[in-house]
């Protein structure tokens with residue numbers, strides 16, 4: 023593994039830290055033996071940061087499963103309705119042509135993530151990433167069934183027996199059940215949730231729905247049960263480009279080598295010349311990616327804080343000051359901390375995120391709830407009637423983009439007097455498009471050119487919403 027991040031100047035191992043000033047501008051590169059090649063038996067850790075992480079992960083999982091059950095105005099509040107090409111979000115319906123708003127939302131979310139990363143490092147990975155949340159959930163189940171990390175290691179090495187087989191089967195069944203539930207939870211954002219769960223429970227789901235549920239269930243099972251940290255190490259692109267966002271003020275999980283080295287075991291209260299690291303290895307045992315943070319900042323670190331809690335526990339046991347491992351920036355370690363708002367990256371990403379949020383707000387507020395498309399009759403340019411009137415035919419494609427049925431009034435105007443034949447008031451059901459044929463007529467004697475511009479206006483009754491589109495009215499002149 024190659025450690026090549028500039029922040030590591032503050033946290034790399036003691037030998038390097040002692041031989042070179044921490045403020046050096048040179049980027050240190052150090053070869054470290056890989057520790058993440060074998061299976062990791064994560065030791066569960068309790069503590070301040072783990073309580074925060076568990077709370078946030080639990081909230082994320084709860085929201086994931088419960089959001090599809092929330093109804094708003096009689097419909098599922100969040101639904102990607104692929105068959106009807108709609109994305110419903112709390113009463114607002116986005117159509118394919120509105121998807122620029124989704125693009126803005128993704129861009130704003132990316133800037134917000136970068137903004138948080140400049141200040142808190144990979145805090146997203148440790149506290150909010152679904153991969154982390156589901157992995158910790160699977161590890162929790164594993165620990166309940168197979169026991170602590172030591173017991174799991176012993177079980178791995180033990181020959182197959184009835185006891186081992188029953189534990190393994192129980193674990194995989196429990197993982198499978200959670201994975202299947204996750205598959206349903208995911209598909210519930212695309213198929214109305216209540217129908218979906220009922221169909222799954224009564225084995226009445228269609229072939230394709232069942233296939234997608236199983237597909238996501240298998241992905242979850244492999245990801246959280248087997249792949250785990252390998253996804254973060256080898257598949258996640260964010261792990262690779264995060265260092266671009268770091269600067270000397272970024273708080274990352276950091277080992278204070280100047281205080282901890284030289285490390286070494288000792289008895290409690292024993293007088294010693296060693297540094298504060300008692301080499302208990304707890305920080306490595308609890309690490310979900312299997313690294314040793316004492317080797318310096320590494321791209322594998324997901325900033326989960328488990329090693330901070332583990333080390334603080336050891337420090338308290340030995341009566342030492344806590345935070346030998348802590349969330350600290352490079353500047354803080356050399357007592358040069360500057361306010362975070364003086365970081366140009368922090369300000370830059372913050373301003374970019376605010377601009378994107380303003381763009382989203384503007385886009386949503388200027389969005390019309392009616393869509394109109396006017397199509398001329400391609401067969402006949404015009405018709406002359408016995409009463410010297412000229413008629414042109416059109417089809418109005420009117421879409422009600424709201425989630426309620428609406429009445430609409432149709433008007434036509436132009437440089438002459440135009441009349442609409444037939445009904446000018448229509449009712450359109452929620453989310454439906456009406457293809458409405460209309461005939462527009464004008465007095466031949468009042469027309470002075472062969473091509474006249476006319477405007478169709480469709481206005482929602484009892485509302486200020488309206489939409490207009492121009493077209494052409496042809497006559498024989």
Ligand code: SF4
Pocket residue numbers: 275305308309310311312313314315322323324325326327328329330
């Ligand atoms: S080094 Fe510490 S913060 Fe980083 S992933 Fe491992 S346990 Fe979590």
Ligand code: SF4
Pocket residue numbers: 277282285298299300301302303304305306316332333334336346347
């Ligand atoms: S947990 Fe703390 S004391 Fe124990 S090995 Fe890690 S850094 Fe050293």
